[in-house]
Amino acid sequence: MLEIRNLHAAIDGNEILKGINLTVRKGEIHAIMGPNGSGKSTLAKVLAGHPQYEVTAGEVIYEGKNLLDLAPDERAREGVFMAFQYPIEVPGVSNAQFLRLAYNEKRKHLGEEELDPLEFKDLLKERAKVVEMDASFMTRSVNEGFSGGEKKRNEILQMAVLEPKLAVLDETDSGLDIDALRVVAAGVNQLLTPDNAIIVVTHYQRLLNYIVPDYVHVLAGGRIAREGGKELALELESKGYDWITNPNAAGSANLNAAN
Amino acid sequence: MVTELAKRENTYQAAFRVVRESSPTVPWLELVRNSAMERFEQLGFPPVQQEEWKYTNLAPLAKQEFAPATRATAAAIDIERFAFPETATAHLVVVNGFFSEELSVTTGLENVVAIDLLSAVADARYNKVARSYLARNAGYHDNGLAALNTAFLQSGLFLWFPKNVKVETPIQITFVTDVEDPTTASFPRLLIVAEENSSATVIENYVSTREQAYFTNSVAEIVLKEGARLEHYRMQRESGESFHISNTSAELGRNSSYDTTSINLGGRLSRHDISVVLDHEGAECWVDGLYLVGPDQHADTHSVIDHQQPHCNSHQLYKGILDGNARAVFNGKIFVREGAQKTDAMQTNKNLLLSPNARVDTKPQLEIYADDVKCAHGAAVGQIDQEELFYLQARGINPELGRNLLTYGFAEEVIEKIKIDSIRTQLDEVVLRQLNTQLE
Numbered sequence: 244m245l246e247i248r249n250l251h252a253a254i255d256g257n258e259i260l261k262g263i264n265l266t267v268r269k270g271e272i273h274a275i276m277g278p279n280g281s282g283k284s285t286l287a288k289v290l291a292g293h294p295q296y297e298v299t300a301g302e303v304i305y306e307g308k309n310l311l312d313l314a315p316d317e318r319a320r321e322g323v324f325m326a327f328q329y330p331i332e333v334p335g336v337s338n339a340q341f342l343r344l345a346y347n348e349k350r351k352h353l354g355e356e357e358l359d360p361l362e363f364k365d366l367l368k369e370r371a372k373v374v375e376m377d378a379s380f381m382t383r384s385v386n387e388g389f390s391g392g393e394k395k396r397n398e399i400l401q402m403a404v405l406e407p408k409l410a411v412l413d414e415t416d417s418g419l420d421i422d423a424l425r426v427v428a429a430g431v432n433q434l435l436t437p438d439n440a441i442i443v444v445t446h447y448q449r450l451l452n453y454i455v456p457d458y459v460h461v462l463a464g465g466r467i468a469r470e471g472g473k474e475l476a477l478e479l480e481s482k483g484y485d486w487i488t489n490p491n492a493a494g495s496a497n498l499n500a501a502n
Numbered sequence: 503m504v505t506e507l508a509k510r511e512n513t514y515q516a517a518f519r520v521v522r523e524s525s526p527t528v529p530w531l532e533l534v535r536n537s538a539m540e541r542f543e544q545l546g547f548p549p550v551q552q553e554e555w556k557y558t559n560l561a562p563l564a565k566q567e568f569a570p571a572t573r574a575t576a577a578a579i580d581i582e583r584f585a586f587p588e589t590a591t592a593h594l595v596v597v598n599g600f601f602s603e604e605l606s607v608t609t610g611l612e613n614v615v616a617i618d619l620l621s622a623v624a625d626a627r628y629n630k631v632a633r634s635y636l637a638r639n640a641g642y643h644d645n646g647l648a649a650l651n652t653a654f655l656q657s658g659l660f661l662w663f664p665k666n667v668k669v670e671t672p673i674q675i676t677f678v679t680d681v682e683d684p685t686t687a688s689f690p691r692l693l694i695v696a697e698e699n700s701s702a703t704v705i706e707n708y709v710s711t712r713e714q715a716y717f718t719n720s721v722a723e724i725v726l727k728e729g730a731r732l733e734h735y736r737m738q739r740e741s742g743e744s745f746h747i748s749n750t751s752a753e754l755g756r757n758s759s760y761d762t763t764s765i766n767l768g769g770r771l772s773r774h775d776i777s778v779v780l781d782h783e784g785a786e787c788w789v790d791g792l793y794l795v796g797p798d799q800h801a802d803t804h805s806v807i808d809h810q811q812p813h814c815n816s817h818q819l820y821k822g823i824l825d826g827n828a829r830a831v832f833n834g835k836i837f838v839r840e841g842a843q844k845t846d847a848m849q850t851n852k853n854l855l856l857s858p859n860a861r862v863d864t865k866p867q868l869e870i871y872a873d874d875v876k877c878a879h880g881a882a883v884g885q886i887d888q889e890e891l892f893y894l895q896a897r898g899i900n901p902e903l904g905r906n907l908l909t910y911g912f913a914e915e916v917i918e919k920i921k922i923d924s925i926r927t928q929l930d931e932v933v934l935r936q937l938n939t940q941l942e
Contacts, residue, residue, distance in 0.1 A: 291896050294888070319898035331893035335914025336907055344907065345897040352898070384911070401897060 244269050244440050245310075245409055250301035252289045258299065259285040261465035267409070270437040274451055274476060275444045277462035278484040283444045284328060286462070287413040290442075291325035292318050305409065319345075320352040322439075324407030326398035328414040333385035338397065339367060341385045342404050349405060370403040374430040392423035399430040410434070411442045416450035428453030448480035463488040515543065517570045518653055524572075525656040528623050530633060538642045538652035545646030557831045557863045558773055558802040563745045568687035568717045570654050571598035576680040581605045584709050586924045589674035596677045599688040599720075600657040610671040614702075615662035619691055622660035631695050632660060639751035639779070640721045647747050651689045651721045658691030663700035663730070672703040672733075672922055677720060679740070684715035692722040696730035698755075703733040705925065708740050708748075708768070715743040715770075722750045726758035728782070733761045735925060739932075740768035742799065750776040754785035754814075763920060764791035766801050767932060777806040780814040789818045792916040794933065795860075797826025805834040807849075809842040812872075818849040821916050823909060823933075824860035831863045838870040838877060845872060849879035854886070854912050856905075910934060 245267040252260040259282045267273055275283045289296050290303065292315035303310040310318060333341060339360075346366075347357040358366065367381060374396040386394050395415055402410055412431065416424055431454050435441060443454055451459075451473065459476045461469040461484070468487045469475065479487075518539050526532070547564040548555040576597040585593050591610025595602045601618040608616055615628060622628040623636070642649035659675060677690045696702065706722060718740060726732055740746045746769040754760055766772055778787050793801045807816045822830045832851045853862045866879040886905050894904035913933050920926045 293892055314901075315892060315895040316898050316900045316904075319896055325896055327893065327896070331890050333890060333893070333908065333911055335911030335918070341894075341897075341907075344903070345894075345899055348898045348900070348903075405897065 244306060246304040248302050248304070250286075250289070250303060251299040252285060253297050253299050254285070254295055259296075259465055260289065262301070263462075263465075263467060265460060265467070267440045267442065269440055270435075271458065272435065272441045272443065272454060272456045274456035274459045274473075275442060275462060276446070276448075276459060276476065276479060277468075278488060279446065281462040281488075282465040283446075283462050284413055287325055287411045287442070287444050290323065290411050291315060316348075319405070320349050322408030324402050324405055324410045326395070326402060326410065326412045326415050328417060330386050330394040330398055332387045332389075334387050336385055337382050338385050339364070339381040342367060342401065345401070346404055367404065371400060373403040373433050374399045375426055376400055391418035392420065395419055395423065395427055396430070399427050399434075403430065403434055406434070406439075408439050409442070410439065411444065413444045414446065415443070416445055416447060424450065425453060448476045451476045461487050513567060514570070514650065514653075515539070521570070521654060521656055525620070527620055528629070531623050531636075531655070534637050535653050535655055538637070538649045538655075541642050541649040542646055542653055545644070545649060548646055554804060554833070557829075558771070558800065560771075563717065563747075563771065566685060566717075568685050569683070571600075571681060571686050571688045573598075573600045573657070575686065576600075579605065579678060579680050579711055581676065581678065584676045584678060584707060586672075586674055586705065586922065586928075588672050588922050588924055589705065592671045592673040594659055594661075594673065594675045596657070596659055596675065596690055597680055598686070599654070599677075599690045601659050611669070611673065613664060613667045614669055614673070615660065615664075616673075617660050619658035619660040619693055620656060622662075622693075628660065628662060631662060632693065635695055635723060635725045636693055637723075639723045639725070639753050639777070640749050645749070647719055648721055648749050651691060651719050651749070654689040655691055658693070661692070661694045661704070663694075663696040663702050665697040665700060667697075667700045669700075669702040672705055674705045674707060676707045676709060677718070679710040679716050679718060679744070680712070681716050682712075684743070687717040687719065690718065690720040692720070694722070694724045694732070696724075696726045696732055696758075698727045699729040700727075701731040703735075703922070705735045705737065705922065708738045708746065710741040710744065710768075713741045713743065715745075716741065717745040718747070720746075720748040722748070724750070724752040724760070725755075726752065726760055726785075727755040729757050730755060731759045733921065734763070735920065735922070736762065736764040737925070738764070738766045738768055738772060738774070740772070742768060742770060742796075744769050746772040748772075748774050750774070752777070752787075753779045753781060754787060756782035757784035758782070759786050761788040762790070763788075763916065764803070765916075765929060766791065766793040766795075766803070769801065770798065771800045773802040773804070775804045775806075777808070778816070779808045779810060780816065781808075781810040783811045783813045785811075786815040787817070789816065790916055790919065791820045792913055793820075793822045793830055794913070795822065795824045795828035795830045797828060800829040802831035803833070804831075807834075807836045807847065809836070809838045809845045809847060812841065812843040812845065814842065815846040816848070819916060820851045821912065822851075822853040822862055823856065823913060824853065824862055825856040827857070827859040829861050832881070833865045833867070834879070835867045835869065836877065836879065838868075838872050838875050840871040842872045843874040845875040845877065847875070847877045851881040852912075853881075853883045854909060855883060856886070856909065906934070
C-alpha cells in the first residue's frame with residue numbers, strides 16, 4: 244500500500260529526514276517511535292503534504308501512485324488521513340458542516356452520490372459512537388473550546404467518517420489521560436480492517452498497549468535506527484532511547500551486561 | 503474645489519425651496535429645517551482634511567449633481583421580495599425617504615405607533631415626544647451630512663413603543679430606493695422612542711430596486727427609556743453603484759439594553775456613523791457589525807460609545823472581510839467620562855484581507871477619565887491562516903473551498919448572534935455567494 248524509499252525532507256533548509264525506507268501493507272499497524280527531534284512528526288507531516296516541509300530526495304509510492312505529486316487535499320481524497328498532534332480550531336464552522344463537506348468531497352472524488360444533511364446526520368450519529376462522542380459536539384465549531392482529549396477524539400471521529408485507507412496518527416496519545424486514551428485507542432481498533440493500514444507515531448509505548456503494532460520502527464537523527472516487532476516497544480519502555488541513539492554507550496552497556 | 507462645493511450647495515438649496523413650499527410642517531420643525539439648511543450651506547460635505555474623514559473621500563459625491571427625490575419619484579414596487587418571513591405582519595416601508603402606508607403591513611403592530619414622522623409632529627398625541635427627541639441625538643450643528651438630511655425632512659418614520667409594551671413580532675423597516683435617475687438623492691429618517699420597560703426587535707433594511715447609482719443619506723435616532731430593551735438589526739444592501747451615508751444615534755436610559763448589529767454589504771461608497779450614549783446608570787449595549795467589502799467598494803464605520811454614567815457595560819465586535827481592491831475603515835471610540843465608575847467596555851475589530859490589494863484602516867480608541875473601570879480594546883488585520891487551511895486540505899477540502907470555509911467561519915462569529923433565522927440564512931447565502939461556494 245505504501246512504500247517510502249530513501250525519503251529526505253527539510254524545513255527552512257534544515258534536513259530532518261535523512262533517508263527513510265518503510266513499507267506498509269494492507270491490514271498492518273506500524274509504530275514509528277523515537278526521541279524528540281528524531282523526525283517522527285516530520286514524517287507524518289510529509290506524508291500528509293504539509294507545505295512547510297520540502298522533500299529533497301526520495302519517493303513515496305501509495306497505491307501505485309507517486310504520493311508526493313499529489314496536493315494535500317488530493318491525498319486525503321485518495322484515502323490518506325493524518326490525525327493531527329495539535330488539531331486546529333476552525334471558528335464559525337460546525338463540526339457537522341465540516342465533516343459533511345469533507346465526506347462529500349471524497350464521495351465526489353470517488354464518483355459516488357453526495358449525502359444531504361439528513362442522510363449525513365444518520366451516518367455521523369453512527370460513527371460518533373466509535374469515539375463515544377456526544378451529539379452536542381456536532382453543532383459546535385470545529386475543535387473550538389474543546390479540551391485536549393476532545394480534540395483528539397474529534398480527530399478519530401473524522402477518521403471514522405472519512406474511512407481512510409492509510410491513517411497516520413501523529414502523537415495522538417499526547418495530552419490524553421488514561422480514560423481518553425482507552426476511548427481513542429478502542430476507536431482506532433474498531434476502524435482497522437484487512438484493507439486499511441495505520442501508522443502510529445508516538446514517543447511512548449503506552450498507546451501501543453492498546454493499539455498493538457505489527458512492526459515498530461525507531462527513528463533517530465532522521466533515519467530508522469532500529470526495527471522490530473511489538474516487543475521492541477517494550478524494550479524501549481524499559482531501556483529508554485539512549486541505547487539506540489547513542490550506540491557506543493549502548494554497546495558498552497550490553498558488554499557489561501554480558502560480563 | 504471650493505467653487506464646486508458652493509455650486510453643490512446652491513443645487514440643494516434650490517430643491518430646499520421647493521420642499522418648503524410643497525411640504526409645510528409645524529413651525530418648530532420649519533425652524534429646525536431652515537437652520538439645518540443653513541448649517542449645511544456653511545459646512546458642506548466634509549473634506550478629507552477633517553480627521554474623521556481622513557480615509558473616506560466624499561469628493562465624488564460632492565461633485566455630482568444629485569436631486570432630492572419627491573414622493574412622486576417611485577413607481578410600483580414589488581416589496582414582498584424584501585420581506586423576511588418573520589415580519590409578515592409588521593413590515594413598514596419607506597420609499598425614497600417617504601413612508602408608504604400603502605406598502606406597509608401593520609396588522610401585527612398592536613399597541614405600537616408606526617406613522618409618518620411628519621404626521622407625528624403634527625399630531626397632538628405624539629408631537630411632544632417627537633419634538634423632545636427629533637434632531638436631538640443626531641445633531642446637525644457640526645455635521646454637514648446630518649444637516650442635509652434634516653433640511654430635507656419631509657416624511658420618514660415615527661416608531662413609538664408605549665410604556666410596558668412588549669412586541670414579540672420583529673418589526674421590519676425597509677428603506678427602499680426606487681429611482682430611475684442615477685442622480686437622485688433620498689433622505690430617509692427614522693425616530694424610535696421606546697418608553698419605560700417596553701421591548702421590541704427592529705430590523706432596518708436598506709435596499710434598492712435597481713442596481714444603479716443614487717445617493718442615500720439616512721438618519722436614525724433611537725431613544726430607550728428606563729428599562730427598555732431594543733434588539734436592532736441594520737442591514738445595508740444598497741446597490742453596488744450607490745453612495746450610502748448613514749447615521750445611527752442612540753441614547754440609553756437607566757437599566758436599558760440596546761443590542762445592535764450592523765451588516766454592511768452594499769454601496770460603492772458607504773459610511774455609517776453609529777453613536778451610543780450611555781447617560782444613565784445600568785445601561786448596557788452591544789454594538790456589533792460585519793462589513794463585507796468587495797472589489798471597487800469602500801466601506802467606512804465610525805463608532806462612538808460614550809459612557810457618561812457609572813455601572814454601564816458596552817460590548818463591541820466588528821468584523822470586516824475585504825476582497826479585491828476593497829477599502830474599509832473602522833474607527834471606534836470609547837469614552838469613559840469622569841465619574842463613570844464601574845464601566846465595563848470591550849471593543850474588538852478584526853479584519854480579514856482576501857487579496858493583497860485590499861486595505862483597511864482601523865483605529866480603536868479608548869479615552870478614559872475614570873479610575874475604577876474595566877476596559878479593553880484591540881484590532882487585528884490578517885489573512886487566511888495557512889495552518890487552518892492545511893488542516894482543511896488534510897481532510898480532502900480543496901484550497902479554494904477551504905479558504906471560503908474559513909472566510910465564512912470568520913463572518914459567522916457576527917452572523918450567528920442574529921436571532922432571526924431568515925436573516926441569518928440569507929446572510930450565510932450572501933457570504934457564500936460572494937465566495938461562490940455552497941455548503942448545502
